Amino acid sequence: MPNEQFPIPAVNISKINPAYYRQQVNFTSEEPVGTIIVDTPGRFLYLTQPDGKALRYGVGIGRAGFDWGGTARIGAKREWPKWFPPAEMRQRQPELEKYAGGMPPGLSNPLGARALYIYEGRKDTLYRIHGTPEAWSIGQAVSSGCVRMLQQDIIDLYGRVPLQTKIVVRQV
Numbered sequence: 001m002p003n004e005q006f007p008i009p010a011v012n013i014s015k016i017n018p019a020y021y022r023q024q025v026n027f028t029s030e031e032p033v034g035t036i037i038v039d040t041p042g043r044f045l046y047l048t049q050p051d052g053k054a055l056r057y058g059v060g061i062g063r064a065g066f067d068w069g070g071t072a073r074i075g076a077k078r079e080w081p082k083w084f085p086p087a088e089m090r091q092r093q094p095e096l097e098k099y100a101g102g103m104p105p106g107l108s109n110p111l112g113a114r115a116l117y118i119y120e121g122r123k124d125t126l127y128r129i130h131g132t133p134e135a136w137s138i139g140q141a142v143s144s145g146c147v148r149m150l151q152q153d154i155i156d157l158y159g160r161v162p163l164q165t166k167i168v169v170r171q172v
Contacts, residue, residue: 001151001155004113004155005080005105006080006105006107008107008151008152011135011150011151016135016136016139017058017138017139019139020043020057020058020138022055022056022057022058022150022153024053024054025053025054027046027048027049027052027053028052029048031166033048033050034048034161034166035048035165035168036074036161036165037168037169038059038061038147038167038168038169038170039170040061040169040170040171041171043059043060043061043140043141044057044058044059045058045059047157047160055157057149057150057153057157058149058153059129059148060132060137060140060141060143060149061140061141061147062143062145062146063142063143063144068125068127068145068169069169071166071168071169072118072119072120072125072166072167073118073119073120073164073165073166074117074118074119074162074163074164074165074167075117075164076116076119076163077114077115077158077161077163078111078115078117079113079114080105080109080114081105081130082103082104082105082109082111083102083103083109083110083111084099084100084101084103085100086126107133108133110132111128111130111131112130112131112149112154113154113155114130114131114154114155114157114158115128115131116130116154116157118167126145127147128147129146129157130146130147130149130154131148131150131151131153132149132150132151133151134148135150138150
């Protein structure tokens, strides 16, 4: 994606199981069209569409002890966001303290090219759906709770969902 603010290099797809490639699939749901559904055990994110279809994206999810589930909404959206590691993360990883005021956007920023901020009511959960340069992490449980997507996939999803989009994160 050479036309991005920070040109994104091509993904080495040999590092990704083809099951996690973005694709339209048959998908039955009681949720309204336009809902984001994260299937944590399956490592997929679905964007519901009309006629029993969904766009399915492969994702990386939170490792044990760092997962979140429930129903919420997209309360904010950012292109090339700054990253602010939470205080708990900075305690576990003191080397991140230098980013307490925010890590500037760029290819090495953990939030990647886009971020969707998950809110419960008016409260920011601190969980995000965001891009990652670590293609190997798609299909894995490695993050500190956020939902990771390939850079081109988060850019695609970001363009499809407005603020207030409902999100359902299923743990089972």
